[in-house]
Every structure is written in C-alpha cells, then in structure tokens.
Amino acid sequence: MGIIERIKEIEAEMARTQKNKATEYHLGQLKAKIAKLRTQLLEPPKGSSGAGDGFEVTKFGHGRVALIGFPSVGKSTLLTMLTGTHSEAASYEFTTLTCIPGIIHYNDTKIQLLDLPGIIEGASEGKGRGRQVIAVSKSSDIVLMVLDASKSEGHRQILTKELESVGLRLNKKPPRIYFKKKKTGGISFNSTLPLTHVDEKLCYQILHEYKIHNAEVLFREDATVDDLIDVIEGNRKYMKCIYVYNKIDVIGIDDVDKLARQPNSVVISCNLKLNFDRLLAKMWEEMGLVRVYTKPQGQQPDFTDPVVLSTDRGGCMVEDFCNHIHRNLIKDVKYVLVWGTSARHHPQHCGLGHSLHDEDMVQIVKRKEKEEGGRGRFKSHSTDPARISDREKKAPLKT
Ligand SMILES: Nc1nc2c(ncn2[C@@H]2O[C@H](COP(=O)(O)OP(=O)(O)OP(=O)(O)O)[C@@H](O)[C@H]2O)c(=O)[nH]1
Ligand SMILES: [K+]
Numbered sequence: 472m473g474i475i476e477r478i479k480e481i482e483a484e485m486a487r488t489q490k491n492k493a494t495e496y497h498l499g500q501l502k503a504k505i506a507k508l509r510t511q512l513l514e515p516p517k518g519s520s521g522a523g524d525g526f527e528v529t530k531f532g533h534g535r536v537a538l539i540g541f542p543s544v545g546k547s548t549l550l551t552m553l554t555g556t557h558s559e560a561a562s563y564e565f566t567t568l569t570c571i572p573g574i575i576h577y578n579d580t581k582i583q584l585l586d587l588p589g590i591i592e593g594a595s596e597g598k599g600r601g602r603q604v605i606a607v608s609k610s611s612d613i614v615l616m617v618l619d620a621s622k623s624e625g626h627r628q629i630l631t632k633e634l635e636s637v638g639l640r641l642n643k644k645p646p647r648i649y650f651k652k653k654k655t656g657g658i659s660f661n662s663t664l665p666l667t668h669v670d671e672k673l674c675y676q677i678l679h680e681y682k683i684h685n686a687e688v689l690f691r692e693d694a695t696v697d698d699l700i701d702v703i704e705g706n707r708k709y710m711k712c713i714y715v716y717n718k719i720d721v722i723g724i725d726d727v728d729k730l731a732r733q734p735n736s737v738v739i740s741c742n743l744k745l746n747f748d749r750l751l752a753k754m755w756e757e758m759g760l761v762r763v764y765t766k767p768q769g770q771q772p773d774f775t776d777p778v779v780l781s782t783d784r785g786g787c788m789v790e791d792f793c794n795h796i797h798r799n800l801i802k803d804v805k806y807v808l809v810w811g812t813s814a815r816h817h818p819q820h821c822g823l824g825h826s827l828h829d830e831d832m833v834q835i836v837k838r839k840e841k842e843e844g845g846r847g848r849f850k851s852h853s854t855d856p857a858r859i860s861d862r863e864k865k866a867p868l869k870t
C-alpha cells in the first residue's frame with residue numbers, strides 16, 4: 472500500500488472513531504502516524520534533486536512573495552499589474568504552468584513576486600503541480616493566497632488545509648513547548664500552567680509513536696496534540712499569509728464589506744485596478760523589513776539606497792547591519808551613531824547589539840588603525856613615548 476492510501480485509511484479510522492475521553496489517546500496516536508507519513512511524502516523521490524520543471528527561480532531582491540491560489544482566480548493578472556512582467560492570463564484553468572518571477576519596487580526596496588500554477592484540492596498529495604508549488608511557497612517570506620471573491624468561502628479553508636498538511640502554518644506562532652531529546656533519563660513532562668488538551672500519558676504515547684524514550688518536554692501554553700506533534704516533527708514552516716480576494720467588481724458591496732473585514736484580508740479588483748495600494752502596504756507591513764540608511768561622515772545619506780534587514784532572516788541589530796555592508800567590517804567598528812526611532816537621543820552611541828528600526832540612519836565610527844584589536848597602544852613604542860601622548864591628544868571624532 473502506498474503512503475497516500477495509508478494516510479487515507481488512518482483518516483477514515485479517525486472519522487469512524489467517536490471523540491471522547493476514552494478514545495483521546497488512540498486518536499492522538501493516529502494523528503502522530505499521519506504526521507509521520509506526511510513527512511515521508513515530502514521527502515523528494517529517490518534520484519531527483521528537488522523542484523525541477525522550470526520551478527527553480529533564483530532569489531532576487533529583499534524578499535520573496537508567492538501567489539498561491541486555485542486556477543483562474545487572477546494570479547497572473549495580478550503579477551502583470553504589480554510588476555510589469557507579463558504573465559499569460561486567460562479564462563481557462565491552468566494557463567500558468569511554471570513559476571514566473573516579477574519585481575515590485577516599493578519603499579526603496581525590491582520584492583520578488585512569484586506567479587505560480589493554480590493548485591487544486593489534493594495538491595499536497597501530488598495532484599497537479601501541487602508539490603512544486605508548495606516547495607516554492609516554502610521558499611518565500613510570505614504568501615499571498617489569492618481567492619475569487621465570487622466563489623465559495625470554503626476555498627480558503629481547503630487551501631489552508633492543503634498547505635497545513637505539508638507543514639506550512641499560516642499566521643500562527645510556533646507552539647510554546649520546549650522539547651529536547653536526551654540520551655538517557657526517561658521522559659520528563661512538565662508544564663507551567665494547567666493543561667486541558669494534553670496530559671502526561673498522551674504525551675508519552677505520542678513520543679512512543681516516534682520511538683522517543685528519553686526527552687524533556689515543557690508546555691509553556693495550553694497546547695494541543697497537533698501542536699506537540701508539530702514541535703516533535705520540527706520541520707514546520709511558520710509563515711505570514713494575506714488573503715487576497717480578487718474580482719470584487721463582480722460581487723455586491725455588502726459582500727465586499729464582509730470579506731474586507733476578515734482578519735489578514737485585502738479585497739482587490741485587477742479589472743478595476745482597485746485597492747492595490749492597500750495590498751502593497753499590507754504586504755510591506757507583514758514582511759517586517761527594516762530599511763537602514765548609511766550616513767557617511769559629514770554627508771547626507773543616500774535615501775534611495777537603504778541596507779535592508781529582516782527580523783526573520785538574519786536579524787536587525789547593528790551587528791547584522793555591519794555584516795551586511797562587509798563581512799570583515801565588524802572588527803573595525805568602534806561604535807555607531809544612530810538617528811531614528813530606535814535611538815533615545817539623536818544621535819545615540821550604540822554598540823553591536825543595538826536593535827535598529829525601519830528608516831533609522833547609521834554612521835559607523837571605526838577604530839583607528841593602531842587601536843585595532845585592542846593591541847598596540849602600549850606595545851613596542853616604549854622607546855618613543857611622544858607618539859603615545861600624540862595619539863591621546865587627538866580630538867574626538869566629528870560626526
Ligand atoms: N471580473 C474580473 N475578472 C478578472 C479579474 N482579474 C482577473 N480576471 C480574469 O480571470 C481570468 C483568469 O485570470 P488569470 O490571471 O489567468 O488567473 P490565474 O489565477 O493566473 O489562472 P491559472 O494560471 O490558470 O491558475 C482571466 O479571464 C482574467 O481576465 C478581476 O479583477 N475581475
Ligand atoms: K487562467
């Protein structure tokens with residue numbers, strides 16, 4: 472029996488099983504079994520090297536956004552309108568067959584937008600180009616789930632389920648469960664608060680299913696069995712998702728209003744070029760990018776060319792900023808001067824651990840050559856004390 476059939480069989484057994492206190496442990500075990508099979512399903516087939524079929528697109532710019540949705544919801548139309556890169560659009564389904572990249576220029580940054588083939592129910596099991604599409608989504612920073620405003624609201628749930636079953640978690644935080652495998656000592660199970668979904672026995676059973684017999688588990692929130700399985704599997708990807716309802720030109724204003732009020736949702740119309748501003752602003756906000764402008768000594772910074780940092784990728788500290796400019800720069804940095812919302816006064820003298828905010832301005836003050844590495848100051852100059860006092864008399868650096 473293939474993996475998909477085994478998943479289907481267990482799902483059927485779960486559906487048959489009544490949910491109550493007595494079946495709780497059994498259901499938990501079945502969930503773990505399914506999670507393990509799904510992980511197997513995600514392993515690339517032997518002899519293949521990943522996505523393939525024109526789906527490998529080189530990363531470009533300061534962030535990557537993937538367009539995910541059912542066929543003919545308007546993904547390609549949207550890509551063409553936001554990036555100027557033409558992607559074939561037509562009224563028939565599966566017009567797009569590969570991954571087509573475009574670039575959005577926004578707030579002095581470049582965002583790579585990826586148009587993808589439509590996916591259908593069963594995509595996670597390999598239907599259509601589901602697997603490749605999902606692999607590309609995982610490589611992006613956020614997902615725009617494009618939905619047809621005139622179609623069933625159930626589409627959003629179906630797609631979310633497809634993405635969840637391959638380990639994507641949309642608009643969720645990682646569960647606050649500490650989990651560490653050990654070599655010996657059995658299983659230590661603790662929680663910082665009363666738990667209503669999982670008890671010690673259930674936790675043991677799930678771990679047993681994974682053949683884990685020594686581990687430390689600490690629940691820091693009232694998490695579910697599914698959360699526990701996510702933590703044990705450890706391969707989940709937590710991503711922001713914006714639900715983009717397109718084609719609002721064909722529905723009534725009351726329905727538009729209802730969709731627009733849903734969390735993380737933006738309503739648009741490609742035909743009427745409606746609400747793109749809102750979509751771009753929301754996208755920018757969710758990407759959490761931080762623009763930092765470099766200010767050379769005695770000059771104004773170039774406000775068109777920021778260093779772009781991201782909390783999710785690499786971090787936003789002064790250290791990250793320096794590494795971004797040059798990987799050897801850090802050892803020459805004495806301190807930096809910071810202007811902007813992260814600074815308490817302007818400019819603030821900051822060290823490498825200072826967290827930068829969007830639109831901060833930074834000036835790097837380097838160590839003087841002989842100060843480098845903290846050496847040299849009193850070394851080998853004993854024959855020439857005048858040189859030391861000379862250096863010490865030097866005026867502080869001007870900003
Ligand atoms: N009424 C209306 N139609 C739209 C809108 N945006 C796109 N369409 C139409 O929807 C159809 C599908 O558009 P595509 O851009 O090809 O959709 P897609 O999601 O890329 O489709 P696949 O690549 O096949 O998955 C086309 O006939 C578009 O003209 C819109 O805002 N309103
Ligand atoms: K289409």
Ligand SMILES: [Mg+2]
Nearest residue numbers: 546547566567
């Ligand atoms: Mg398309």
